[in-house]
Amino acid sequence: MGLLTNLKDSISKVTDRLFADSEPKRIGIYGPPNAGKTTLANRIAIDWAGDTVGPESHIPHETRRARRKENVTIERNSQTVTIDVVDTPGVTTKVDYKEFLDHDMDKEDAVRRSREATEGVAEAMHWLREDVDGVIYVLDATQDPFTQVNTMLIGIIESRDLPVLIFANKTDLEDANIQQVANAFPQHETVPLSALEGNNMDEVYDKIAEYFG
């Protein structure tokens, strides 16, 4: 019996390792437009893979296609966790080309950006349904977190039982209100950070390793 048990244990260890190594978890970075998702994705990718994921911009809906950075290996406390980082387009319920006209964009470009942004939302929702194993939900801590989009997305993520971390981004800005973000989603852990300035990234990586490792 002892022999059989040992054999069974070693087989399960090998299979566990095989699956663990071959399937890094896909972590989707979600959130409303302009929350700093791409800035965070780039920060993670630069820190651990020496590369960026996509262009950042202060104009909303800069990311209109999901972009993936594969095999990002994060080392924490002598352990390593390998993930695929998926930077998704900002999710919203309304897209209007007029909001882009303020950013020195002509109407034709603004209309095209608007259409692509809407396609981006569809893609983000598709990824959420099909392709992610965990979610980093990024919020701009200077903005009101009590929105229909945030409530709905967090609800969907919870209904899928996905591990989720709430990141209260832009803490470098004076009017950032971390507590308000934490109050909005008390059932989840909120991590404050500034992806732009690289503030509190140690805790960010600790939590990523803890939640998605």
Place this chain on the structure above:
Amino acid sequence: MPHQCTNCGRAFPDGSKEMLSGCPDCGGNKFQFHPGSIDDLNASSDPDPAPNTTPQPDPTDSRQSGSGESSPPESPETTTDSTQTTASDSNTQAANAVTEDTPQAANAVTEDSAQAANAVKEDSTQAANAIKEDSTQADNDVKEDSAQASARSDVVSPGELEAAKATPPEGPPSNSAVDDGDADRPDIEELRNELNEQFESIKILNPGQYEINLMELYDRDEYIISLREDGRYVIEVPDAWGVTDRE
């Protein structure tokens, strides 16, 4: 049916006029609606969030709640604890809620279903409802609520009137008013229904202007790949033979 300041967490009894001119504590003007009683709210809300600028719950706990396992069972425990240790101002509020308005407590039972559905709506709507509730309470003991009253005044045909009278108590929101255990979070079913009633997954208002139904997008099997200006769009349909693009 209390309200809570989303900024500092202060709770207000239902129909309170205090909140209409902003939170007396922090000046916040955004309030969260809670279908439960004010006692629940005072107990379940974080009694004193200020010292803890970065919330650091036990990582193992939050990990569990992240996997959807244990947040509801935890609430009752924190309820009793925090009731005992609640800051004095919260206690006075709770006392106010009880002593000030017994009719209000009774009213909480007969609170209309539309009111419950409002839990997910914007604070401006809540503020407006608070005024309506208040006036309704002051005016009469009639069972009908403000939403019904306004519907009644708008309806012309007697047939429609009957229909309007019949439907609200049976609608899904009344269920949520009864069984909404975790009052902190709006019911996802309500959101889903509300949005599904509005439109299909993507509505093109004008070129470059879109309204998006997130739940519909999430629920559908097809994946919308690209939109065309003429209102057509390309979808990817998963089927038994793999992935096919259709227009």
